[in-house]
Amino acid sequence: MLTVLSGGVGAARLLRGLCLVDDPATITAVVNVGDDIVLHGLRISPDLDTVTYTLAGLDNDVTGWGLVDESWRVMEELGILGGPVWFALGDRDLATHLYRTGRLDEGGSLSDVALELRRARRIDVNILPVTDQRLSTILMTPSGERLGFQEYFVARRHAVEVASISFDGADACRPAPGVLDAIDTADRVVIAPSNPLVSIDPILAVPGVREHVVARRADVVAVSPIVGGVALKGPADRLLRETGHEVSALGVARHYKDLAATIVIDLADESLRDAIEEIGMRCIITDTVMRDAGRAAALATVVRNA
Amino acid sequence: MLTVLSGGVGAARLLRGLCLVDDPATITAVVNVGDDIVLHGLRISPDLDTVTYTLAGLDNDVTGWGLVDESWRVMEELGILGGPVWFALGDRDLATHLYRTGRLDEGGSLSDVALELRRARRIDVNILPVTDQRLSTILMTPSGERLGFQEYFVARRHAVEVASISFDGADACRPAPGVLDAIDTADRVVIAPSNPLVSIDPILAVPGVREHVVARRADVVAVSPIVGGVALKGPADRLLRETGHEVSALGVARHYKDLAATIVIDLADESLRDAIEEIGMRCIITDTVMRDAGRAAALATVVRNA
Numbered sequence A, B: 001m002l003t004v005l006s007g008g009v010g011a012a013r014l015l016r017g018l019c020l021v022d023d024p025a026t027i028t029a030v031v032n033v034g035d036d037i038v039l040h041g042l043r044i045s046p047d048l049d050t051v052t053y054t055l056a057g058l059d060n061d062v063t064g065w066g067l068v069d070e071s072w073r074v075m076e077e078l079g080i081l082g083g084p085v086w087f088a089l090g091d092r093d094l095a096t097h098l099y100r101t102g103r104l105d106e107g108g109s110l111s112d113v114a115l116e117l118r119r120a121r122r123i124d125v126n127i128l129p130v131t132d133q134r135l136s137t138i139l140m141t142p143s144g145e146r147l148g149f150q151e152y153f154v155a156r157r158h159a160v161e162v163a164s165i166s167f168d169g170a171d172a173c174r175p176a177p178g179v180l181d182a183i184d185t186a187d188r189v190v191i192a193p194s195n196p197l198v199s200i201d202p203i204l205a206v207p208g209v210r211e212h213v214v215a216r217r218a219d220v221v222a223v224s225p226i227v228g229g230v231a232l233k234g235p236a237d238r239l240l241r242e243t244g245h246e247v248s249a250l251g252v253a254r255h256y257k258d259l260a261a262t263i264v265i266d267l268a269d270e271s272l273r274d275a276i277e278e279i280g281m282r283c284i285i286t287d288t289v290m291r292d293a294g295r296a297a298a299l300a301t302v303v304r305n306a
Helices: A009-021 A047-056 A073-079 A091-105 A110-120 A151-155 A178-186 A196-205 A209-215 A235-243 A247-255 A267-278 A292-304 B009-021 B046-055 B073-080 B091-105 B111-121 B151-157 B179-185 B194-202 B209-215 B236-242 B251-257 B265-278 B295-305
Strands: A003-007 A027-031 A037-039 A042-044 A126-129 A134-138 A146-150 A164-168 A188-191 A219-222 A262-266 A282-286 B002-006 B027-031 B037-039 B042-044 B124-129 B136-142 B146-148 B164-168 B186-192 B220-223 B262-266 B282-286
Touching: A003 A196, A009 A027, A009 A047, A009 A292, A027 A047, A027 A178, A037 B091, A037 B136, A037 B164, A042 A091, A042 A282, A047 A091, A047 A110, A073 A091, A073 B009, A091 A110, A091 B073, A110 A126, A126 A178, A151 A178, A151 B164, A151 B179, A164 A196, A178 A209, A178 B136, A188 A292, A188 B186, A196 A209, A196 A235, A196 A247, A196 A267, A209 B186, A219 A247, A219 A292, A247 A262, A247 A267, A262 A267, A262 A292, A267 A282, A282 A292, B002 B009, B002 B194, B002 B282, B009 B027, B009 B046, B027 B046, B027 B179, B046 B091, B046 B111, B046 B124, B124 B179, B136 B151, B136 B194, B146 B151, B164 B194, B179 B209, B186 B295, B194 B209, B194 B236, B194 B251, B220 B251, B220 B295, B251 B262, B251 B265, B262 B265, B265 B282
Parallel strands: A003 A027, A003 A188, A027 A126, A188 A219, A219 A262, A262 A282, B002 B027, B002 B186, B027 B124, B186 B220, B220 B262, B262 B282
Antiparallel strands: A037 A042, A134 A146, A134 A164, B037 B042, B136 B146, B136 B164
């Protein structure tokens, strides 16, 4: 049994790799919801959807986001109407948001929807939102402007300085059904190579989650998303720097040292091994760049055996 | 200045005809919202959209509903997910609902949205929802089942007996800005050939509207939607019968006699002239079947000169 704390693309790729080397039905993904947004009245959960689409084999390899065989008729027409089109929602993708919003309106929970959607996509991995309540990752600029995650990430293309990050509503959240149990009973808890500050931290901000992960520290394995001092994808490097962290696998290790006994870092960062071991973490060095399914499976093998 | 109390398709065709014989900017449509529905979290206003699409020349002549050049990718995918697809929403059409829902979420009113959408479609006719509040047409079956309009009309294909009709929330509604003024100041108020019971009555159920129409009775012209004892479209004939009305242009005249001094009926119903005049209405007989734009324009000419 493996439980993976998951953001979007990086986590989804690792999960796909794990499915190649383990029975998918023994894997649980506990997924960030801090990036969730309401747009056009629709409830959008980007990380849950990225994980679901990727595990269904429907992810778009060319764009690196969204669905394969996607079309854009709704957005084209919305543009004609003068509506907001800064957050691109494909036609196939919209069906997910319509489904989710309708079910939430009926009184279903985000976990119910995640279960129904993964079953519709014939996915055996247990995909759980970390919480069924609303939690919003907020990025504060030095001038005091508060940006929602998608406003920061998509509308501003993360080209804005961030002074601090908070998780609105986290204190009032409860872990979704099955989340704490998945952490408590897994043979190994994996922190995916997702953005530590805006993908993993919001998961840990849900009351109880951090404590339960800490209690499993000996069996927790983190995978560094920073390779050779840069983020493979997204603004993790910039955010780490702006919020006072060292932008390296060592910086990531320091961020996770109370949570994980082991960190997996890239071959490019071999020189950081001693420094990481000095802060009390076991350090495993391997190729962490999941260029293709084969390399994702190889990394997954290292992680599951760590 | 003309003000037209409007349901969906029949009203839209008459409005299109009126635009051919009058300056569109002098025409106001006061549109039914009792058919409105929330689906997938989206706010859908079928009559407002039918009027808007038709006046924009985007209506689908083949299906008789929806948009031209429509596609169904979102619905196809929603079907794969096991979501509700009984109410078909095309991809282009969905853009309207996303736009509306987003603007209402931001605090815009239904009238604001109607104005923005008709401007985006370059329509000069003033399209007003009768109210900015929620009003729901409910059909009660003899066994006491309460059906929303779309549930009755689309899901059950109006193949269910109706004992009575009510307009939930009507008492708490206020006429939308401009509605009463459009009725008060028009040279002529037209009751479109829409379903009297489920398209026109909900308009009249908004407090104040019926009284203002009654006050203009001398200048009100109704067009009968019943021709030769049957409805040209939809369940108007069946509903009239089930709720105790005579299913004929005379039955329609009786329904409107306190509101309209004049009724326009079809050539097929010439024999009803005396009976209609006996109840105190002026009766104009012409071809009311708007098979094409030319005939719609001819009917419009009769109506505007009535």
